[in-house]
Amino acid sequence: KAGVTQTPRYLIKTRGQQVTLSCSPISGHRSVSWYQQTPGQGLQFLFEYFSETQRNKGNFPGRFSGRQFSNSRSEMNVSTLELGDSALYLCASSPRTERTGELFFGEGSRLTVL
């Protein structure tokens, strides 16, 4: 079956702009999580959505937001971009059963902020 799809794969923005990233989870998966990966901080949890509701949020400023649609597709938005937002943004889905740590990751959206 199809995996987690993230678009766009690569994008370049300038400071102060905003960006929207999209994620289509595996069919049937209702939980979508977002992680930021940087060389210095590694993988850090951004937020999790389940049934269109944000269930958890990581320690990121309010400039980072997201949403989930009724078909489980998710988007995340970063406003007023800063240089430090340059990172690989990974989306992961899971069926949200008892094995919730078993996440299926997409290939990520690599954001460069100039």
Add this chain to the structure above:
Amino acid sequence: EDQVTQSPEALRLQEGESSSLNCSYTVSGLRGLFWYRQDPGKGPEFLFTLYSAGEEKEKERLKATLTKKESFLHITAPKPEDSATYLCAVQARDSSYKLIFGSGTRLLVRP
């Protein structure tokens, strides 16, 4: 504060040379410990889940073990295709389902 520390940061092995990767963790109640593999330019790929001390899981040349403070990923007779970054993550037994990742071990297996 929940924390995961992986060592070594990088490891070079000759093909066939067995070794172990370490993952030390501090968590307020462990729901599960997870191992992932990440290839360059790809997202992490799930390998194992361990839930309680003493548990072991195996897959091909990989074997994961768990104690109350750390986990080991043993690689037996590795091949060049095992080269990747191996990530360890924990999930706390709280209302959050987030994973707390370590910084990973970059493994290079030379032929």
